[in-house]
Amino acid sequence: MRISTNEFLLGSLNDMLGLQSNINTLNQEIATGQSLVDPTTDPAGAGLALNVAGQLGQLTYDSSNAQSGTLSIQNGLGVLQQVTTLINQIRQTAEQAANGTMTAQTRSSLVTTVQGALQELVQLANSQTADGSYLFAGSKANSQPFQLLSNGQVQYSGDGASNQIEIAPSLKVPVTISGQSIFMNIPDGNGSFSVAASGSNTGEAVAVPAGVTSASQIAAESQAGTQFEIAFSAGSGLGSLTYTVTSGTGSPGSAGFAASEGVVASGSYATGSDILFGGMDVRLQGTPAAGDAFTVQASQNTSLFATLQSLVSALQLPGQGSVTSPLAQQQIQNVLGGLDQAQTSILLAQATLGANLSEIQSVQGQDSTQSSNAQVQLSQLQSANLPQVTANYSESVTALQAAETAFGRIQNLTLFSVIHA
């Protein structure tokens, strides 16, 4: 075919320009290590890379959430551990007080100990995170949730909120726990029912909840607001006692109670035997006197602080010489029960937080696996295959050099240079 001189030169030029642009692209890939420099190079890959990068970003902040959640839970668990230790110390004090023989001086020193423990407990309940948020305040994180009032009572001004945090797409776990459920909502007595002695008792007896014979019966009594009174009176024989258990709505002695009063159990009292009624088992330690009475009702919520305060007031009751009075003994027994319930409540909170913590940790493991998978996928999508690219690069360079040499030769090829007219 006939070829025009211009075409001859232009054709070679175009080939060289094509090779140069090729080399430029390859050079860029080698320099940046990335094959995906522009969405046009691999549109589907570019979209996928963006999605994978987005997923990677999400896994990163989920893992940051998990770390923050772990920290928050560990803060909570740490404080709860200290609270447990404190409760154990108070328990020892209470057992010491229940021991019966002690001087007024010892008692007053125990009062100081318990009051100190109460303050320490308030301090623990008001624990703050590093940046000043209160751990157990619910959502009211900026104001101190527990205030110790001058009358020794503690008031909770937080709320029942608990914060959750996302640790995996659409998976949220609670990372805080409200102080209300830990410190304020503790059932008194043995958790099912409680016993209190009448202030006018003269006998030596102390009544304690010994067991539950029917939980459903107690629940029904709780809903109905039923209370019981165990009253002792002199029996027919010398020194014998009979007991009568009456039930009614409202507190014994009140008009409502009197109106609905009815005897549910009665009999002669044998020292050391249990009195059973309304699904409850009440045990008396020591001998009651005729005219003594005990009030029994389903458990109510009380606070750990109130339990401590009750221990203080029990210790402040006048003793009978070096012996603790039965009234104080009754109160201390109730405190011991209350401390057990508080321990249960703390354990429950620790278990809840611990379960959340282990969920976070297992999800964190999955997150990091997913994250490294995504990283691998992303790098496959966008990293240049360097051996391949380098090989292509040298091929293109060789081709360009050859084309340039060829061009140098052919540009001399003209008939005009050889004919001499």
Place this chain on the structure above:
Amino acid sequence: MTGLSQLVNIGLSGLSAAQEGMQTVSNNTANVNTPGYNVESINQVELPGTGGPSGSVGAGTDVTSIQRAFDQFVYQEMIGATATNQAAQIMQTNTSNLASIFPVASGGAGGLGAALTNFFAAANQVAQNPTSAPNRAAFLSNAQSLASLFQSTGSELATNLTTDNSQIAGAVQQVNALTQQIAALNTQVTAQTGAGTTASNSLLDQRDALVQQLAQQIGIVSIAGTNGAVDLYTSSGAALVNGASSFSLAVTSGGYGDGTSEVTYAPTGQDLTNSLSGGTLGGLLAFRSQLVSAQDNVGGLAVALASAVNAQQSLGLDLNGNLGQPMFSVAGPTVYPAAANTGSGTLSAAITDPSSFVPGDFILTKTASGFSATNIATGQVTTLGNGPTLSLDGMTLTVSGTVQTGDSFKLEPTVAAPQSLTVALTDPSGIAAASPYVVTAGVLTSGGTISDRNVGNVQATAGGPAASGGLPAGTVIVPASNFDHNLTVAFTSATSFNVLSSSGSVIASGSFSASSGAEIAIAYPAPAPAGEVATFTLSPGTAVTGDSFVLSPGGVGSNGNMTALAGLATQTLLAGQTLGSAYATLVTTLGSRGQEAQVAAQASQAVVNRAQTTQQSISGVNLDEEAANLVSYQQAYQAAAQVIAAAQTMFSSLLQAV
């Protein structure tokens, strides 16, 4: 005598023919680099001799014409290929520039996708610790950089559009200048062309070169006219050159005055914008629709982000205990009435449901049976009815005034959105991280504390915000007027409860089932979206008269609304996609278009190269060929001169003999 003078004459004719041949060769070599030059050669014929007794000898030679090597068919092919290739090259350059606005290297670092991820990561930091001022400030600054990136992307796209529009105007100007010149040359060619005569090669070369330049600007069809003239038409059939007359194109700002340049046919005023193809003009027009679609999509992202984040803000409480104010502000849809509208009615539009909104521009036309919407990009027509309120793809259109049949409007829902996205919230404490309400078991005491004396085992939990339409039957709804106050839910029996205001008056009451619990909802006041409620659930269980729960506004430590805001990252917010995947889809679409344009440009370049090779093989100058011709004419000249010299010798020999 006759014989000898004949010999001289023949030699002379040989001399002048060789001279003309050499002139042609010199002209060819001189024009070796002239664009549009067609190689020329002489047409040489033998002059017939007069008859003699022994037969006739020719009377020498004559150059009848100098003709250019030109093939009409190849030339036509060349014009068509040039126009197609020019459009493809423009497309390729522009689409690849457009795609490079959206970075993909290193997982799209520096792009909108990465900025969205950072924004939501910062939201999670606030959720981790809602009282932390640095976290809140960092979240706002991330929102700021996200908005800036939207603005710069938007303005880059807008600049591209302005450039494209002005290039269209430039191309139209070129087309008009070229058609005028071609018509003028047509006039000269026609004047020189008559019976037996043709116009000069240089004139034809010049005109044909201009036609080819015109093909660079616009797709044309060329048809040979009378007397050597050439008639040119656009690919849709509008005459650009007809003999000695040229017809110009004009650029107008379009029928809707929205800044889009339209190309019209000056003689009739007809809009040719959608019927032009090929050449720079065709390429620019085709690219413009891709540019607008990219603008629409980026705008769609901006609108979906702003409306989702703002709605979530309005559902939570800020550090001051107020419902959150909008975090972003963004321009709404723009409606342009056609200049030709006869009615005075206007249309306004708002994107009311971004999740079912599909970015795209529409032409809304009033027909006898109501409004119809035509998607400009896809051509799909939707019938909308008469109004006054119309709904279209997640948008609500409001018609006011009288719109006459035949009136039309152009609707650009999100074109202006990317550039207009700004952060309206400046105070970090205005970030609404807290849940509107939290639940605490117990009753509110006069001291403001909550004491729990509940006996039953019913639990109350706060759910998320919901639309009132989707609430289960029997849900107790507390009117919005009570929002932001402490509320108490108190059981009045095992199966019924009241919702009490902070002053203790009964606002609402409902029934409770021990087996399925109960639902309570508090209606949000403005600025929350109408119909939004905060939900609460009373768990199944045993309720006891007097059991209570306090619903109090979420405190500063609550992160309920912030986890919901952070969770927007995985919500389908735009056309059934999450923001991140909608962005990835946009980038993939732009990338594919760029790749298609690359392939098309390579193919059309190959076609042009082949056409050019063919055309050059016929019409191009080959210097070696010219060198050989030169030698050949030189030798012919020398030989013819020898003939004259021989005749002279013969003549003088004869004289000496006499």
